[in-house]
Amino acid sequence: MKTVLVIGGGVTGLSAMYELNKWKKENDQDMRLVLAESAEQLGGKIRTVREGGFTIEAGADSIVARKANAMNFIEELGLEKAVVYNAAGRSYIYTDGELKLIPADSVFGIPATVESLAKSTLVSAEGKVEALKDFYTKNDRFTKNDSIGDFLEHFFGKELVEKQIAPVLSGVYSGNLSDLTIASTLPQVFDYKEKYGSIIRGFEENKKVFQSGGGKKFLSFNKGLDTLIDAYEERLDGTEILKSTQAVKIEKTDRGYMVDFSNGESLEADHVVLSIPHNAAEALFDDEELKAEFQPLKNSSLISIYLAYDIPDSELPEDGTGFITANTDELTCNACTWTSRKWKHTSESGNLLVRLFYKSSHPAFASLKEMNEDELLQTALADIEKSLDITAEPLASEVTNWTEKMPNYLISHPETVAALENRLCREYPGIWLAGCSYYGVGIPDCIENGAATAGKIIENM
Numbered sequence: 001m002k003t004v005l006v007i008g009g010g011v012t013g014l015s016a017m018y019e020l021n022k023w024k025k026e027n028d029q030d031m032r033l034v035l036a037e038s039a040e041q042l043g044g045k046i047r048t049v050r051e052g053g054f055t056i057e058a059g060a061d062s063i064v065a066r067k068a069n070a071m072n073f074i075e076e077l078g079l080e081k082a083v084v085y086n087a088a089g090r091s092y093i094y095t096d097g098e099l100k101l102i103p104a105d106s107v108f109g110i111p112a113t114v115e116s117l118a119k120s121t122l123v124s125a126e127g128k129v130e131a132l133k134d135f136y137t138k139n140d141r142f143t144k145n146d147s148i149g150d151f152l153e154h155f156f157g158k159e160l161v162e163k164q165i166a167p168v169l170s171g172v173y174s175g176n177l178s179d180l181t182i183a184s185t186l187p188q189v190f191d192y193k194e195k196y197g198s199i200i201r202g203f204e205e206n207k208k209v210f211q212s213g214g215g216k217k218f219l220s221f222n223k224g225l226d227t228l229i230d231a232y233e234e235r236l237d238g239t240e241i242l243k244s245t246q247a248v249k250i251e252k253t254d255r256g257y258m259v260d261f262s263n264g265e266s267l268e269a270d271h272v273v274l275s276i277p278h279n280a281a282e283a284l285f286d287d288e289e290l291k292a293e294f295q296p297l298k299n300s301s302l303i304s305i306y307l308a309y310d311i312p313d314s315e316l317p318e319d320g321t322g323f324i325t326a327n328t329d330e331l332t333c334n335a336c337t338w339t340s341r342k343w344k345h346t347s348e349s350g351n352l353l354v355r356l357f358y359k360s361s362h363p364a365f366a367s368l369k370e371m372n373e374d375e376l377l378q379t380a381l382a383d384i385e386k387s388l389d390i391t392a393e394p395l396a397s398e399v400t401n402w403t404e405k406m407p408n409y410l411i412s413h414p415e416t417v418a419a420l421e422n423r424l425c426r427e428y429p430g431i432w433l434a435g436c437s438y439y440g441v442g443i444p445d446c447i448e449n450g451a452a453t454a455g456k457i458i459e460n461m
Contacts, residue, residue, distance in 0.1 A: 010044020
């Protein structure tokens with residue numbers, strides 16, 4: 001009997017195990033399936049907290065609707081009736097002591113029309129004129145493996161990138177644009193430049209791709225995002241689920257791999273899926289050459305702070321769903337989502353729930369990561385007072401500290417992952433990498449990667 005062990009009960013590991021379990025039942029396979037998770041509950045970076053009439057997503061808060069609609073996991077898990085979409089609204093950038101709207105008809109801050117560029121209040125007249133060189137400057141130096149920051153600055157100029165694009169795009173991909181590749185962020189900008197001769201013209205020609213569904217760009221579930229995790233867990237009958245069980249060592253045996261756990265138990269497996277952060281995966285092996293292959297992979301950090309108030313969210317600027325900080329000298333937070341405005345199901349009373357994000361890209365993060373929870377809350381309250389003029393004491397709060405736990409795709413990332421895959425295939429057949437450390441951070445990306453990993457194991461068996 002073959003044994004497959006999945007280490008890590010986040011959505012990637014759950015997706016992989018779901019597909020393996022389905023194949024086992026449909027094909028009447030005699031195989032043992034084991035899922036080991038170090039935490040007390042499954043879900044990884046999906047964790048829903050319910051307090052005082054508020055639904056707080058302490059981890060990931062939504063799923064990109066466009067990607068989810070192209071897949072079938074919602075229907076297959078029977079969650080169609082539980083789906084809710086974000087309320088449409090405008091986003092702001094906090095700069096020069098005030099909130100300024102991100103121009104309409106822009107994608108990640110990139111203008112999708114000349115009119116959008118012209119109406120921007122974030123960029124000077126000189127900066128707008130410089131950005132027009134996108135229409136007449138040819139690409140004769142960049143590939144998709146180059147820095148997206150360098151690429152955009154070459155065709156748009158420094159001001160548009162720094163004041164309008166970088167705050168948005170850096171916020172989404174958790175890193176400095178000069179360190180991120182075109183391929184790992186927005187490969188469309190390269191394709192549009194090649195096909196249309198202009199990034200702006202490319203977005204204008206393809207607006208429907210990014211505006212499909214109107215304002216419904218993200219989805220969640222009416223009882224919280226952990227509805228997805230519960231649905232997966234309920235369908236893993238025939239699978240052994242070990243919670244509070246941390247893998248600490250993997251060794252080769254004549255038959256496969258022996259995996260030791262922190263509780264003193266061990267398990268022999270033919271296939272092992274490592275759906276855990278790359279630094280946790282690296283620590284499982286006593287192999288210096290393999291460890292060296294992991295070393296180029298890097299993590300960034302994020303601290304998330306929710307504040308819930310006995311204040312109606314109608315006091316916020318009309319038609320807004322949050323802001324991004326452009327100038328790190330003005331606020332300590334990188335961004336603030338007005339959660340109760342964006343997601344109606346998160347506040348039963350319609351009162352205000354906001355979420356602030358503090359990232360390692362901010363110069364102040366070195367001091368933030370040394371703070372205790374009370375000090376972090378005081379920092380968040382100061383940012384809310386300065387940006388939204390709210391001085392009330394919150395009813396509830398939730399702090400999530402992900403220091404060195406957020407994947408950061410550097411320019412060398414594709415080559416690093418390929419080298420790791422090759423070494424594992426050659427020296428550790430049956431060990432499989434999976435998850436956001438390697439293959440994409442969005443929930444649909446993780447689900448797709450989990451399913452693809454299961455497919456490789458099934459093909460191998």
